[in-house]
Amino acid sequence: MHELSLTQGVVEAITDRLGDRRVAMVRLEIGKLSGVVVDSVRFCFDLVVAGTSLEGARLEVVEPGGRARCRDCSAEFLSDDPILLCPCGSSDVEVLAGMELLIKAVQLAPGEVVPDVRDVRV
Amino acid sequence: MCATCGCSDHSHEHGGGTVIDLEERLLARNDHLASHVREWLAGIEVRAYNLMSSPGSGKTTLLERTVRELGLPCSVIEGDQETTFDADRIRASGVPAVQVNTGAGCHLDAVMVRKALAELDPPAGSVVFIENVGNLVCPGLFDLGENGRVVIMSVTEGEDKPLKYPHLVRTGDIVLLNKVDLLPYVDFDRAKFLRCLRQVNPHAPVLEVSARTGEGLADWYEWLSR
Ligand SMILES: Nc1nc2c(ncn2[C@@H]2O[C@H](COP(=O)(O)OP(=O)(O)OP(=O)(O)O)[C@@H](O)[C@H]2O)c(=O)[nH]1
Ligand SMILES: [Mg+2]
Numbered sequence: 001m002h003e004l005s006l007t008q009g010v011v012e013a014i015t016d017r018l019g020d021r022r023v024a025m026v027r028l029e030i031g032k033l034s035g036v037v038v039d040s041v042r043f044c045f046d047l048v049v050a051g052t053s054l055e056g057a058r059l060e061v062v063e064p065g066g067r068a069r070c071r072d073c074s075a076e077f078l079s080d081d082p083i084l085l086c087p088c089g090s091s092d093v094e095v096l097a098g099m100e101l102l103i104k105a106v107q108l109a110p111g112e113v114v115p116d117v118r119d120v121r122v
Numbered sequence: 123m124c125a126t127c128g129c130s131d132h133s134h135e136h137g138g139g140t141v142i143d144l145e146e147r148l149l150a151r152n153d154h155l156a157s158h159v160r161e162w163l164a165g166i167e168v169r170a171y172n173l174m175s176s177p178g179s180g181k182t183t184l185l186e187r188t189v190r191e192l193g194l195p196c197s198v199i200e201g202d203q204e205t206t207f208d209a210d211r212i213r214a215s216g217v218p219a220v221q222v223n224t225g226a227g228c229h230l231d232a233v234m235v236r237k238a239l240a241e242l243d244p245p246a247g248s249v250v251f252i253e254n255v256g257n258l259v260c261p262g263l264f265d266l267g268e269n270g271r272v273v274i275m276s277v278t279e280g281e282d283k284p285l286k287y288p289h290l291v292r293t294g295d296i297v298l299l300n301k302v303d304l305l306p307y308v309d310f311d312r313a314k315f316l317r318c319l320r321q322v323n324p325h326a327p328v329l330e331v332s333a334r335t336g337e338g339l340a341d342w343y344e345w346l347s348r
């Protein structure tokens with residue numbers, strides 16, 4: 001269950017940036033080829049936000065599909081299957097999309113103010 | 123650009139509180155630490171290898187032999203959910219070992235490895251083996267700052283394993299097929315195994331070895347010394 005530590009990481013990254021400002025929504029991007037199970041992330045999210053400034057926040061997950069380029073025939077193809085086979089039969093492919101694992105955005109609770117850029121730790 | 127409406131304002135209202143774009147990678151912290159580990163290791167000319175397999179494929183047995191036969195100073199970081207059995211086995215082979223217990227965790231991460239390396243304090247020019255938690259899923263995502271990833275599968279596990287765990291197997295720099303001494307006793311189709319493996323990892327060298335008898339290990343030592 002690497003989804004648990006990933007989700008804990010999300011909460012830490014956000015509270016590090018935003019302090020104790022209450023968060024209403026978190027938007028993640030989890031590519032279809034990333035190997036991360038979105039349902040597990042959702043399950044873990046509800047557990048790990050309990051007692052934090054993210055408690056009750058809505059979780060939105062964008063799931064970009066997979067896209068790859070074949071190193072043998074140069075064709076680009078779409079596939080959400082982790083076993084990436086080019087229509088030409090080659091498995092020697094470069095993944096162009098679908099591996100994303102990102103915290104895209106958060107929405108603060110109404111009334112919370114945007115942190116001053118100077119307290120945003122990067 | 124605003125992820126909600128596409129405008130160029132960095133933060134503003136969307137029917138509720140302010141939306142802030144973060145665009146932060148989920149693994150940013152781990153990867154950042156891993157790159158520090160990698161730099162630190164390079165600075166003292168130590169090479170590190172991350173060994174990944176299902177439980178019981180023979181990681182510790184392979185290491186018990188490797189640390190005695192490689193001919194280079196070695197040390198080992200052992201990752202298991204519980205117990206110090208594997209570190210004890212390695213120390214019994216005569217080299218330093220640090221046990222990391224991950225508890226509920228199913229993989230090592232760069233934080234754990236950095237801490238273990240500080241304790242291990244490997245001498246310049248040596249080789250560090252990191253035995254990951256027996257698991258062919260979770261360890262694949264976490265860069266530990268290693269120089270190479272070793273995926274171990276054994277002939278008792280079935281030929282289709284690579285296709286069942288494509289995410290992790292894809293990341294292997296070398297694949298060891300272990301327990302080949304048992305080939306006469308099990309139904310294991312090597313050609314089929316290779317076909318399955320090549321569908322997810324087209325280039326990694328594949329070595330057939332037996333950690334029990336030592337068969338095939340000369341090629342493994344050569345790969346480590348290259
Ligand atoms: N016949 C045979 N048995 C082996 C070989 N390598 C390991 N074994 C046996 O397989 C079992 C598991 O080996 P370990 O080295 O403990 O496996 P591991 O991958 O370290 O296991 P975990 O750390 O629990 O994930 C032991 O009984 C070993 O003796 C081999 O090459 N041939
Ligand atoms: Mg072991």
Ligand SMILES: [Zn+2]
Nearest residue numbers: 070073086088
């Ligand atoms: Zn092709």
